[in-house]
Amino acid sequence: xxxxxxxxxxxxxxxxxxxxxxxxxxxxxxxxxxxxxxxxxxxxxxxxxxxxxxxxxxxxxxxxxxxxxxxxxxxxxxxxxxxxxxxxxxxxxxxxxxxxxxxxxxxxxxxxxxxxxxxxxxx
Numbered sequence: 001x002x003x004x005x006x007x008x009x010x011x012x013x014x015x016x017x018x019x020x021x022x023x024x025x026x027x028x029x030x031x032x033x034x035x036x037x038x039x040x041x042x043x044x045x046x047x048x049x050x051x052x053x054x055x056x057x058x059x060x061x062x063x064x065x066x067x068x069x070x071x072x073x074x075x076x077x078x079x080x081x082x083x084x085x086x087x088x089x090x091x092x093x094x095x096x097x098x099x100x101x102x103x104x105x106x107x108x109x110x111x112x113x114x115x116x117x118x119x120x121x122x123x
Contacts, residue, residue: 033111039119056103066096
């Protein structure tokens, strides 16, 4: 990043397109920021989750299946994308899963959990 910014042809618009500068001059409020999580069902009971990185190095993801009360921690992901490849509880039957994410900075969650995302997975 430092090398790119030091280049003779560097301009702020380049930094924004490469996502090394924020899109606006407004700083991110670490108390209220939350990921804009989207989930896409994939074949074979897989789900792909995406969110905008917004300058954060990682996102913590958790999930629960319909009927479960306890969340399962799916760990940290970088780059804003994670694929849930856990097998279904009952092979061959559609399964509803819920997901939420929170940004991580300096190994600690910051902001708020994303809105709950619901996805139905199938074989």
